[in-house]
Every structure is written in C-alpha cells, then in structure tokens.
Amino acid sequence: MNAVTPVGAPRHPEHARLYRYDAIDRAFLQERIAEFRGQVQRRIDGALTEDEFKPLRLMNGLYLQLHAYMLRVAIPYGLLSSTQMRQLGMIARRWDRGFGHFTTRQNIQFNWTKLEDVCAMLEALADVDMHAIQTSGNCIRNVTTDEYAGAACDEVVDPRIYAEILRQWSTLHPEFTWLPRKFKIAVTGSPQDRVAAQVHDIGVLAKRDAGGAVGFEVWVGGGLGRTPLLGTKIRDWVPEADFLRFMEAVLRVYNALGQRENIYRARIKILVRDMGAEFAGAVEREFAAIPRDPYALDPAIVAAIAAHFAAPPFAALADEPATYVRARRENAEFAAWTRNALRPHRAPGYASVTISLKPIGGIPGDASADQMEALADLAERYSFGEIRVTHSQNLVLAHVRQEDLFTLWQALGPLGLATPNIGLVSDIIACPGMDYCALATARSIPVAQRISERFARLDRQLEIGELNLNISGCINACGHHHVGHIGILGVDKRGEEVYQITLGGNQGNDASIGELIGPAFSYDAVVDAVETLLRTYVDRRDPGERFVDTYRRLGAVPFREALYAPA
C-alpha cells in the first residue's frame, strides 16, 4: 500500500444534491492515484511495456488518441456540483487547451492530456470527489440517468438513488472488472423514457406498485455499435430488496456465457439475441441460486443514499410570475429560448433549464474553461449549485425560479450559451470522430458544424420542428446515429470519408433503429442530402408530425426517391 495524504472534503454548495463522499471514499481515491502514479512512472522508466500498461491506463480513463492522450472523467449519472464544474474548468485551462468535451455517457473528456500530467489531473479531480475510474475497459461504465431527476413532473421514483447504488455496487466489483466487453446501464424513474433505456446493456425503469413500493422493470441486451439491437424486457418487476441480486444475476450470466473470443460478438446484446428467451431463464436460475439475504438491499442504506438527494429548499412560489410573463411578451428572443430550453418543474414557480452546448457552427458538447466557471457561478446563483450533463451533450440547471429565467438568459447570452435550439435540427449529437478519435473512420464534428450552419436561422429550425440528428464517425456509434431520426455514419471508403444515412431511428418508449436509406454520400454532399430529406419531410408531413412520424407513415420510398433522383 502506498502512503497517502488525507484530504479534506470539498466545499460543495450546501443545497447541491449529489452523493457526498466520506473519509473512506477519499482515502480510496488517494490510494488509487498513488497506485496509478507508480504505474505511470514505471511505464515512463520502461519497466512496463505498452501492452502491460494499456489496460492499467484504460481502467483509469486514459486513452491514447490520434494527436494526444485523452482523459475521460466520470460524472456519476451526469450530476455535478458547481464546485466540481469549476474544478473541471481549472483542469481544462491548466492541463488541456482550455476546453472539455461532454459526452453521450454524461462524462467529460480532456483531449490534450499529457501522460506526465495525468496524475496531477487525477489529484485535482480527487480534490472535488471525482475520478476517472471505469470510464474505459471491459467493466461497468458510468451509469446514466434522467437529467431532470428530482425535478420532472412525471417522475415516479428518483433514479439518482438507484444509479448511486449501482455506482457503489459496480465500482471495482471484483467479479465484473474484466467482463467480455464494456457494459452500460441507464436508469429512469419516469414512465417517459428519457435515458434511451432500450439501447443499453441494461435499461432499468424504476416504478411503484399500487401500495407505493419501489420495484424495477429490467430491459437487457440493447445496444448500438456494429450490431444495433433494442433491448428485451426480462422482468416486469424486481422488488427493491432484490435489485442488486437481480443485477448480479444478469452480469453473472453474461460474464459466464459472453463471447470473449470475438470482440464483435462480445456485448451482451449478442448473447441475448442468440439465446432468445433462454437468456431470461438463465438469469432467473442464477437469481434463484444467489442467497437472498447477503444481497438484499437494506432499506436503511436506501434511505441513507436517498437523503443525499432530498429536495432542496424550494420556496413557495406560483407558476408564471408577472415578471417572467412580461419578459416573454416583450422580448421575442427570450420567448424563443424559453420555448425549447425549459421543462416544467414539479415545484410551482420553478423550471428546469437546458443549456445548449451546440452553438451554430460550434463543436457539439464542447465547453470552454471560461464557460464552465461561469456556469458554476450561475448554478450557485440560480439552481442550488447543481448542474447536470445530458446524454445529448447539453447541460441542465434543474431548479431555476421562473422569476429568474430572464436574468439567467441575459447572463447566458454573452457566454455563448443561450442558443435557442434544444431539440431542433442544430442540436446535434456528434462523437469526436476522426478529428480526435483513434478508432474513427471519418470526421463527425465538421459535418455537424456545416449542418448547423446550413440551418442556422431559427425560423427555419422551428419550421422543421423537433428533430434528432445524430452523427457517428465510425461503426462503434458513439454518436448514437442508429437512434437519430436522421442518423449519419461516417465510414472510410478507399482512404476517403463517405457518409451513410439512416432514417427512422428513435429513442424513448417507442425506440427504433434507423434504416439505411441507400448509397453513401461524400463529405461535400452530405449536408445537401440532409436538406433534401428535410424538404421532403416538410412537404409530405401531416400536421403535428415529427420527422420520424412521417417516416414511419410513409416509409423510405419518398425519401429515397428524393435523395437519389437523377439530376
């Protein structure tokens, strides 16, 4: 064991709701950093080969990309205190190039990390109770959840509680540290799925029975990548006490039967598909064989974790205060922003604000150090010091007084954070693509930039309406193109980039996998192709239909004919 120096607790805002580490958590992080520092030093000294070092660095979130190392930092279920956000800004400025990239796993990546700096970065993260453990490798990755948790009107169960329980259960789980492949879990506590549960290795829908008891619907075997598949529901109800026992059973079956010999067939989705109904049977047999009591979720532990996420002290307010109504009436730009950026809040007089990280022509998900620090200040002033990261690469201030919305919007504007495009065509999910990623076969970011510039005018975006346009730079599908209403996949064709288009994908309760529409388009032609698709949609849609609805009604033919019509 390496000697470590005890560190004190960070000063999170009093009412920020996040799991607060104890002394044991902090001591563990210090030990882990000391261990990794030794590994890094042995690598630099030549005592470890790259083959020996690679799995060690990956388990600490450190990748080697095209131009530099990349450090992926875990943001448990996308939840940050303002103290943590400010520290991320500091890290971006001191050790990166002044920015970070928020990911579809609700994490953040620093793209210009140096090996010699990484332990200092991890120490800075540990100072605010953060780390990069299990952000890579064949282990259970960051559990994601609803960015509106604790605020959404339709929430039945607070998913943060169970996401945190899963985080604690899965962190360094000795049996599941070397799974056949990576493993991703999403948890939602609302009947409206906002976490893409059906395209996760496990999707958990927390709900209540008639008596109010908490239980879980469990979907298994969803995923994107080379073989996109929707998950299969294997249990309609797992009682709260059996939650971890059931999860343990699923992971054990996968760990035992997953196809380790072929990386392309190693995800649980392939196992579930190939086994069919027998997979659920195998899980049930394993579940029955696991002793109940040692794995039972103790209500006292659940209550203790739930206390971390108790509602902040909301003021007694009324909806639609006069100042807010007047500002909306008198300022068209503000009114336009409120139309897409706001979600109703369970507490009267409050709203949840989604902050776009998709400025026109910008890099989806990127935030500068200045923006991070300013957002930390705004979160403290307007949202109890809390910030959430969304899987669509935006940020959320979950609890903002409606009477503060105009002032908040005025503050966001000069920061480049008031783009009124949430849920519209320029709110694009895009992976880093070949501009950074060593696995990518084509660029994603400049395609996203060109599309957002083509549709920059807000009136045009509003005319098109709700649209999910997702872009991946390789078949691994980090940009979730399979579940975009319009999905774009960049591939390599004889050394040059071309882009395949899929249509009809969707996430949520009526999830679907997009269908390939036809031959790929060149880098230069792909934006025109998107425009053609959207023109066809606008011409052919029925009132109230989203793009995906029109596609489902009409099928691929009119879109294909429009795209591939002879000039």
Add this chain to the structure above:
Amino acid sequence: MSSPAKLRPATAPVVFTGNFLSDGRVAWLAGDGTWSPRIAEARVFPAEAAARVPQDPRVVGPYAVEVDLAAGLPTPRRFRERLRVTGPSVVAEPALRLALAS
C-alpha cells in the same frame, strides 16, 4: 493509439509513425534515427521496408504509413494520416474559435 485496422501490404514508399510516450504527440521516424514531431523530417523507406517497424521505448504503437512524394516531402495517402499531420480539422480552442468568428 490504435493503428489503422486491416492494413494491406504497402505498395508505395512508407514513413514510420507513432505517438510520443510522454505527451502522446504524433511522432515520425527521422533520417537520423530519432523521432520528430514533423513529418517533413521523416525518412522515407521503400514499400518493402513497411513490415520492419522500428521500436523505441519513447514511442507508442509505431506503424508504417504509405506516402506520396512531392518535392521530396512525404504526404500520407490516407486521410486519417493526413489529419495526424495537420491536427484536428476543426478549430477546437474556444478562444481561437471566437476570434475567428468575430
């Protein structure tokens, strides 16, 4: 870093590349046997040398890259490798992006 998958045997002159261990920057094997961050200093080998990848403890994951020669200077044939020469095709740094936008 992962080198490009499924590489076929080289049919054109090659240079050798990898990433510096200490900071991950792109490295090119230079004429004097050292590794340089500048492809202009890279030594060009005949295609037959592609399989004889030099190893150096300061460089991670070396591999051969096919190049075209113009005025004696090597330019990678594959777009991916050209990006490794130039860096990201997008302006990543926010301050620079804002400056360009204004």
